Amino acid sequence: DAEITQSPRHKITETGRQVTLACHQTWNHNNMFWYRQDLGHGLRLIHYSYGVQDTNKGEVSDGYSVSRSNTEDLPLTLESAASSQTSVYFCASSPGRGPKSTDTQYFGPGTRLTVL
Amino acid sequence: DQQVKQNSPSLSVQEGRISILNCDYTNSMFDYFLWYKKYPAEGPTFLISISSIKDKNEDGRFTVFLNKSAKHLSLHIVPSQPGDSAVYFCAASYSNSGYALNFGKGTSLLVTP
Numbered sequence: 001d002a003e004i005t006q007s008p009r010h011k012i013t014e015t016g017r018q019v020t021l022a023c024h025q026t027w028n029h030n031n032m033f034w035y036r037q038d039l040g041h042g043l044r045l046i047h048y049s050y051g052v053q054d055t056n057k058g059e060v061s062d063g064y065s066v067s068r069s070n071t072e073d074l075p076l077t078l079e080s081a082a083s084s085q086t087s088v089y090f091c092a093s094s095p096g097r098g099p100k101s102t103d104t105q106y107f108g109p110g111t112r113l114t115v116l
Numbered sequence: 117d118q119q120v121k122q123n124s125p126s127l128s129v130q131e132g133r134i135s136i137l138n139c140d141y142t143n144s145m146f147d148y149f150l151w152y153k154k155y156p157a158e159g160p161t162f163l164i165s166i167s168s169i170k171d172k173n174e175d176g177r178f179t180v181f182l183n184k185s186a187k188h189l190s191l192h193i194v195p196s197q198p199g200d201s202a203v204y205f206c207a208a209s210y211s212n213s214g215y216a217l218n219f220g221k222g223t224s225l226l227v228t229p
Contacts, residue, residue: 031215042122042205042221043160050215058216090159100148100211102167107152107159 003027006091006108014116019078021111023091030096032074033105034058034066036087043090049074050096081115088112119143120208122220129227135193137223139206142187146208150217151180151191154203163204164191196227 004025013019023032034046045058049068063085065077078085089112092105121140129135139149147168152160166173166180166189173180179192193200203224207217 033216035219040221043207043219045216048214048216056214092159094215096215100209100215103148103209103215104150104162104165105215105217106162109159110157 004091004093004106004108006089006111008111009109010112010114012114012116013081015081015083017081019081019113021076021078021089021091021113023074023076023108024072025091025093025106025108026072027093027095027106028071029093029106030071031094031103031105032068033092033094034064034074034076035090035092036060036085037090037110038087046076046089047074078113081113083115086113086115117142118221119146120206120218120220122204122206122223124223125221126224126226129196129225131198131227131229132195135191135196135200135225135227137191137193137204137206137225139189139191139220140187141189141208141218143208143210143218144187145210145212146218147210148208149180149182149189150207151178152205152207152219153200154205154222160205193225196225198227198229201225201227 033048047066091108150165151163154160206220
């Protein structure tokens with residue numbers, strides 16, 4: 001079955017280290033997204049991509065970067081991890097081929113990141 | 117600023133009764149609305165959606181109502197079941213903004229036996 005996976009599921013790192021979270025989808029979806037979920041904030045968009053070599057900043061992109069070298073993967077990199085980036089990170093994908101009014105995002109299981 | 121608002125952080129309902137979750141939005145350009153359900157330690161899962169050309173969409177026990185003039189939508193779950201206990205997120209987008217979604221903060225629903 002087609003799916004979307006994230007790895008690792010849990011990560012503990014230290015302030016200042018570079019961290020990369022992986023996201024892989026097998027639906028051949030054009031669009032991929034990264035969100036973070038924090039108490040009191042819901043889901044906030046970090047970065048997104050509408051296709052290979054396309055990347056865009058979301059609402060809370062400072063300190064994060066992404067690259068899209070193929071359809072299946074959108075890794076999220078924290079250049080220099082900060083305690084404020086302790087959060088649960090969700091990757092999502094959507095077909096992005098039809099009308100925008102019918103496009104639905106499908107989410108991965110999440111990565112819990114702790115920055116000490 | 118928050119363009120999609122879920123003003124009730126939590127809701128408790130008895131099994132078999134109706135659950136009504138509310139969502140308000142401020143951006144009149146939004147034309148597509150979705151509800152997601154999230155269990156602890158899992159990613160959100162798509163539940164139901166509605167386009168702005170409709171005022172109601174039904175899928176089994178779940179119905180979403182859209183009131184464009186009030187910029188308000190609601191999710192009705194009838195009858196509520198204990199397995200419906202989860203956090204529900206309202207999300208919205210508009211055609212000219214691309215595919216990114218704006219999410220509310222979520223409402224935690226507890227269905228008690």
